Amino acid sequence: MMTCPLPTAPRNCPLRLLAVNPDLPADIRRRLAELGLGQGVEFSLDRRAIGGACLVCIGTARYVIDRRTASGLTVAPA
Numbered sequence: 120m121m122t123c124p125l126p127t128a129p130r131n132c133p134l135r136l137l138a139v140n141p142d143l144p145a146d147i148r149r150r151l152a153e154l155g156l157g158q159g160v161e162f163s164l165d166r167r168a169i170g171g172a173c174l175v176c177i178g179t180a181r182y183v184i185d186r187r188t189a190s191g192l193t194v195a196p197a
Contacts, residue, residue: 121195121196122137122193122194122195123193123194123195124189124190124191124192124193124194125164125173125175125184125189125190125192125193125194126167126171126173126186126189126190128164128194129164129196130163130164130165130166130167131163131164131165132163132164132196132197133161133162133163133196133197134161134162134163134164134194134195134196134197135159135160135161135194135195135196135197136156136157136158136159136160136161136162136192136193136194137158137193137194137195138158138192138193139151139156139157139158139191139192139193140190140191140192140193142191143187143188143191147188151188151192154177154180154182155177155178155180156175156177156182156192160177161197162175162176162177163175163176165181168183170186171185171186171189171190172184172185172186172189173186173189
């Protein structure tokens with residue numbers, strides 16, 4: 120299984136969140152969980168912005184994740 124940080128993941132294909140870096144601030148980790156981005160969740164990477172932010176789709180919801188946070192998410196193809 121190929122794993123990578125979210126910003127380097129392939130676009131528009133199903134991904135599974137394998138890990139959230141524990142070094143991310145607790146409030147960021149909590150907010151990710153509130154958005155439904157917890158370990159094992161399937162989602163897709165829709166777009167990458169020039170500054171490194173990522174637009175992700177979870178079901179019908181879409182969220183923008185800043186570069187620092189996105190770099191702390193380890194994903195693999197679902």
